[in-house]
Amino acid sequence: MSSKIxxxxxxxxxxxxxxxxxxxxGTALLAGVNNLTKERIAHQERQRVLQQLNEIVPVDSYNxxxxxxxxxxxxxxxxxxxxxxxxxxxxxxxxxxxxxMITTAPDGYNGxxxxxxxxxxxxxxxxxxxxxxxxxxGLGDPIEIEKSNWILGFNQKSLQQPDNEGWAVKRDGGNxxxxxxxxxxxxxxxxxxxxxxxxxxxxxQAIFDxxxxxxxxxx
Amino acid sequence: MNxxxxxxxxxxxxxxxxxxxxxxxxxxxxxxxxxxxINGLALGLATMxxxxxxxxxxxxxxxxxxxxxxxxxxxLIIASVVTVIxxxxxxxxxxxxxLLGIFIPLIVTNCAIxxxxxxxxxxxxxxPSLLDGxxxxxxxxxxxxxxxxLREIIGRxxxxxxxxxxxxxxxxxxxxxxxxxxxxxxxxxxxxxxxIGLGLLIAARxxxxxxxxxxxxxxxxxxxxxGEQA
Numbered sequence: 001m002s003s004k005i006x007x008x009x010x011x012x013x014x015x016x017x018x019x020x021x022x023x024x025x026g027t028a029l030l031a032g033v034n035n036l037t038k039e040r041i042a043h044q045e046r047q048r049v050l051q052q053l054n055e056i057v058p059v060d061s062y063n064x065x066x067x068x069x070x071x072x073x074x075x076x077x078x079x080x081x082x083x084x085x086x087x088x089x090x091x092x093x094x095x096x097x098x099x100x101m102i103t104t105a106p107d108g109y110n111g112x113x114x115x116x117x118x119x120x121x122x123x124x125x126x127x128x129x130x131x132x133x134x135x136x137x138g139l140g141d142p143i144e145i146e147k148s149n150w151i152l153g154f155n156q157k158s159l160q161q162p163d164n165e166g167w168a169v170k171r172d173g174g175n176x177x178x179x180x181x182x183x184x185x186x187x188x189x190x191x192x193x194x195x196x197x198x199x200x201x202x203x204x205q206a207i208f209d210x211x212x213x214x215x216x217x218x219x
Numbered sequence: 220m221n222x223x224x225x226x227x228x229x230x231x232x233x234x235x236x237x238x239x240x241x242x243x244x245x246x247x248x249x250x251x252x253x254x255x256x257i258n259g260l261a262l263g264l265a266t267m268x269x270x271x272x273x274x275x276x277x278x279x280x281x282x283x284x285x286x287x288x289x290x291x292x293x294x295l296i297i298a299s300v301v302t303v304i305x306x307x308x309x310x311x312x313x314x315x316x317x318l319l320g321i322f323i324p325l326i327v328t329n330c331a332i333x334x335x336x337x338x339x340x341x342x343x344x345x346x347p348s349l350l351d352g353x354x355x356x357x358x359x360x361x362x363x364x365x366x367x368x369l370r371e372i373i374g375r376x377x378x379x380x381x382x383x384x385x386x387x388x389x390x391x392x393x394x395x396x397x398x399x400x401x402x403x404x405x406x407x408x409x410x411x412x413x414x415i416g417l418g419l420l421i422a423a424r425x426x427x428x429x430x431x432x433x434x435x436x437x438x439x440x441x442x443x444x445x446g447e448q449a
Contacts, residue, residue, distance in 0.1 A: 011285075011287075014285070015285050015287055015288045018283060018284070018285065018288060018292075019288045019291060019292060019295075022280070022292050022295050022296065023295055026295050026296065026298070026299035027299075029299055029303060030299055030302055030303065030306075033302075033303045033306050033307065034306060037306045037307065037309065037310035040310040040311070041306070041309050041310050044309070044310065044313045048313070136405065136408060136409070137254050137255075137374075137375075137408050138254075138374050138375045138403040138404075138405070138408045139403050139405060139408070146381070180402055180403070181402065181403060181405070
């Protein structure tokens with residue numbers, strides 16, 4: 001088909017034009033597919049967040065738009081991580097019900113473990129889930145709910161139950177199990193959950209009063 | 220396309236020129252994701268799809284491609300195809316997308332794909348090229364699944380763990396526990412285990428080939444004396 005292009009055109013120019021045409025075609029294709037899928041992808045991402053949140057705090061316990069009642073906390077020293085902590089606030093008829101915090105345990109075996117934890121207004125943990133991690137498969141990954149029930153051990157825990165000493169894995173003299181062959185991953189999760197709980201308990205009022213970052217959503 | 224050519228393409232891609240075990244291309248994703256069967260299968264299928272579409276596109280454009288720009292053109296085509304697949308997976312197979320994460324874009328760097336574009340698709344008609352993509356992808360996928368099974372059984376004592384994430388929740392009961400209360404064998408789960416497992420698979424394939432060759436030569440020898448008698 002190269003014969004269609006005039007033979008007197010210099011080969012380098014002809015090649016460049018061809019390559020440019022292919023690049024243009026590829027770009028057009030990608031732009032098209034991106035346009036077609038972008039809304040669905042955004043929707044999937046939001047659904048995923050909402051689904052995770054609702055796994056912890058039941059849908060009927062609140063009636064505000066959870067995804068648009070959100071603040072960010074930056075306290076690198078307290079949470080031992082540069083990542084801001086995202087806090088979704090659940091309210092029923094305007095009254096605070098619970099918060100869902102996305103926090104980071106910086107000291108996993110392979111770096112950051114991202115956690116979602118729900119704390120009700122009485123500073124009791126409603127539930128904890130691991131959002132993402134790079135822990136060793138088969139050793140550190142029982143922190144995931146898909147792999148074991150270990151993470152459910154945080155349910156109903158508070159600052160009094162167990163006490164300060166108890167907020168550690170058993171090897172460190174605390175109340176929480178470690179895994180066979182893996183202490184680091186559970187230890188990191190316990191520490192991060194404790195830090196978040198301490199912060200929430202001390203700043204409860206401020207957390208609920210702060211204006212939301214998002215004013216409205218497209219849904 | 221006649222039948223013997225089709226058969227040759229299929230056997231070459233899946234066995235004689237198996238990407239993972241013979242040509243040893245695409246080892247980065249092969250070694251990285253094969254710690255379970257399901258991970259291996261999911262990446263294998265995505266790679267197979269990429270191979271088929273990229274082979275088909277390269278073959279369709281082969282009349283236009285001049286030798287000096289063919290490699291950059293292949294890269295452009297393959298990268299576009301992979302990105303389209305990634306976007307579609309993100310939109311329609313969200314769980315699968317989350318499972319494979321970073322390894323989907325890395326399919327671009329799988330040398331097997333550019334290898335097939337160069338060695339086969341740029342010289343053949345679209346239909347054989349499509350078949351070649353399928354066969355090569357199948358061979359790669361089988362290798363990934365075998366290595367995944369080997370590592371999953373030894374490393375965790377399970378098989379098909381997480382099938383529900385790939386195939387929907389009905390597949391959850393496919394997960395088997397081969398060794399109950401397995402303490403976990405870290406070596407098999409980490410990269411060194413992947414290399415050792417791949418070595419074992421290559422040896423097993425070679426062993427099968429040698430046995431077949433011995434068998435054939437033995438058959439020929441047993442026929443020769445008969446010939447002398449006659």
